[in-house]
Amino acid sequence: MSITVYNSLTRKKEEFVPQTEGKVSMYVCGPTVYALSHIGHARSAISFDVIYRYLRYCGYDVEYARNYTDVDDKIIARANEEGVASEVLAERNIEAFDADMAALGVELPTKRPKATETIGEIIEVISSLIEKGFAYESGGDVFYSVRKFEGYGKLSGKKIDELESGARISVNEQKQDPLDFALWKASKPGEPNWESPWGPGRPGWHIECTAMNIKHLGATIDIHGGGKDLIFPHHENEIAQSEAATGKAPFARYWLHNGFVNIEKEKMSKSIGNILNIRDALGTQTYEAIRLFLLSNQYRSPIDYTNDSLKEAETAVERFYKALDRIETEYPATVESKPKKSALGKRMEPILKAMNDDFNTAEVFGNIFKEVTRANTIMDAATKSPDKRAATEVEVTVIRALFKEAGKILGTLDRTPGDYFDEIKSGSGVDPDEIEGLIAERAEARKNKDFARADSVRDSLLERGIVLEDTPTGTIWTVKQ
RNA sequence: GGCGGCGUACCCAAGUGGUUAAGGGAGCAGUCUGCAAAACUGCCAUUCAGCGGUUCGAAUCCGCUCGCCGCCUCCA
Numbered sequence: 001m002s003i004t005v006y007n008s009l010t011r012k013k014e015e016f017v018p019q020t021e022g023k024v025s026m027y028v029c030g031p032t033v034y035a036l037s038h039i040g041h042a043r044s045a046i047s048f049d050v051i052y053r054y055l056r057y058c059g060y061d062v063e064y065a066r067n068y069t070d071v072d073d074k075i076i077a078r079a080n081e082e083g084v085a086s087e088v089l090a091e092r093n094i095e096a097f098d099a100d101m102a103a104l105g106v107e108l109p110t111k112r113p114k115a116t117e118t119i120g121e122i123i124e125v126i127s128s129l130i131e132k133g134f135a136y137e138s139g140g141d142v143f144y145s146v147r148k149f150e151g152y153g154k155l156s157g158k159k160i161d162e163l164e165s166g167a168r169i170s171v172n173e174q175k176q177d178p179l180d181f182a183l184w185k186a187s188k189p190g191e192p193n194w195e196s197p198w199g200p201g202r203p204g205w206h207i208e209c210t211a212m213n214i215k216h217l218g219a220t221i222d223i224h225g226g227g228k229d230l231i232f233p234h235h236e237n238e239i240a241q242s243e244a245a246t247g248k249a250p251f252a253r254y255w256l257h258n259g260f261v262n263i264e265k266e267k268m269s270k271s272i273g274n275i276l277n278i279r280d281a282l283g284t285q286t287y288e289a290i291r292l293f294l295l296s297n298q299y300r301s302p303i304d305y306t307n308d309s310l311k312e313a314e315t316a317v318e319r320f321y322k323a324l325d326r327i328e329t330e331y332p333a334t335v336e337s338k339p340k341k342s343a344l345g346k347r348m349e350p351i352l353k354a355m356n357d358d359f360n361t362a363e364v365f366g367n368i369f370k371e372v373t374r375a376n377t378i379m380d381a382a383t384k385s386p387d388k389r390a391a392t393e394v395e396v397t398v399i400r401a402l403f404k405e406a407g408k409i410l411g412t413l414d415r416t417p418g419d420y421f422d423e424i425k426s427g428s429g430v431d432p433d434e435i436e437g438l439i440a441e442r443a444e445a446r447k448n449k450d451f452a453r454a455d456s457v458r459d460s461l462l463e464r465g466i467v468l469e470d471t472p473t474g475t476i477w478t479v480k481q
Numbered sequence: 482g483g484c485g486g487c488g489u490a491c492c493c494a495a496g497u498g499g500u501u502a503a504g505g506g507a508g509c510a511g512u513c514u515g516c517a518a519a520a521c522u523g524c525c526a527u528u529c530a531g532c533g534g535u536u537c538g539a540a541u542c543c544g545c546u547c548g549c550c551g552c553c554u555c556c557a
């Protein structure tokens with residue numbers, strides 16, 4: 001079975017064949033660290049995290065680089081507003097980003113280069129572009145001459161002449177052509193700067209990705225990812241820089257782009273003031289629910305983040321963990337025993353088939369929840385007819401193993417039920433001892449057939465969002481969000 | 482204006498040429514329960530924005546119409 005991916009460059013699904021058998025090189029544009037990361041960064045990171053996880057699951061040796069752009073106009077502007085050095089601001093936001101990613105269950109890429117650690121390579125690439133006639137120096141700045149690169153526009157489908165007629169490009173006297181973009185910017189007083197053949201300055205926006213790609217992954221990489229908005233101009237310019245500098249095409253063999261996250265049907269933007277930071281989102285729901293929600297949509301489609309849809313996702317996560325908890329409680333042997341490989345393989349087939357089709361995680365969840373229903377159904381049947389217990393144990397062993405496999409791929413539904421429910425309970429701020437005490441009181445009342453008293457305990461707990469469930473093995477409680 | 486995309490049930494959403502159109506949430510009814518909750522069962526799109534066309538056969542391909550969105554400027 002092979003993986004099929006939608007390639008933005010060709011605008012169609014293609015079979016994924018890495019340039020070196022068994023190995024994959026992948027680069028994803030990371031954040032420009034001028035502020036806290038928002039839910040859109042989370043979507044990009046999680047989408048490519050799942051791709052990274054799945055490629056390794058399929059046995060590939062994956063070199064995965066995700067950069068930090070830590071020198072940039074916005075960082076400088078923000079640092080000036082706050083009255084701190086731009087290095088300090090950048091470092092602080094890198095730490096925050098790393099913490100957010102960890103909280104979302106995003107695995108660490110194999111490489112996490114910073115632009116400021118790549119200045120030497122950036123200068124080399126720019127020098128080579130000047131030598132080859134693709135770039136020119138002008139008053140301490142260096143610009144890329146867009147018209148010199150024949151394939152300009154091939155990723156975004158734009159034509160240079162049409163871009164030219166668009167009046168929105170600012171005119172800069174230093175440029176030979178308004179479409180040319182900066183590779184190197186001469187520094188103004190007080191700005192971070194590095195020595196270069198063109199005087200002190202700093203890199204332009206697109207060149208750092210080219211340099212980091214070449215340095216860490218080589219002239220031609222397998223997968224290049226990022227948000228859809230980066231297609232133009234960022235990725236278009238990366239192609240122009242990289243292919244011109246190395247003389248090798250394609251720069252990236254497969255271009256993958258994730259869709260945007262809207263908030264309550266509106267685009268996130270500073271002017272609307274509806275930017276949802278990752279840490280705020282994590283304050284109201286678990287990482288499992290956030291990931292399940294984001295991965296319930298095809299990664300290329302836009303997605304609408306609403307309070308209701310996140311609540312629904314959390315309910316679905318709860319349903320999953322309840323079933324897993326029931327399997328492990330009623331069939332404790334499943335925790336230790338392993339299913340037959342062939343049986344698990346057969347059950348995994350639809351999930352792998354979905355993943356192989358451009359990482360269709362939504363369909364994977366469909367399969368997981370089908371298995372949830374099936375597990376509950378056969379366990380119900382075995383409770384009624386104990387002679388079915390042995391066969392049921394074999395089946396739920398397979399299902400539990402399937403859940404674990406899927407959890408590894410998706411990075412959600414991958415904890416123990418205990419850990420999940422503990423987080424929900426501790427996040428609610430209620431005192432477990434108090435609840436347990438009330439449950440004991442209610443149990444006593446029920447034993448004495450004092451149902452009025454038992455129900456009043458239950459009702460008062462329900463008002464606080466605590467739901468009691470009487471099971472054969474005792475009363476359990478959960479917190480409703 | 483140029484380029485790209487979307488429109489599937491009450492809501493979210495998968496399915497992109499061929500058995501009964503996944504799954505989640507909500508709702509209704511039943512089983513279970515002291516009553517609940519949870520779980521299970523059944524019901525909930527003869528139909529996929531509309532209209533034409535191609536085909537033995539289309540939600541899936543083509544054309545047109547309507548509606549919505551993104552990019553073209555910093556942006557994940």
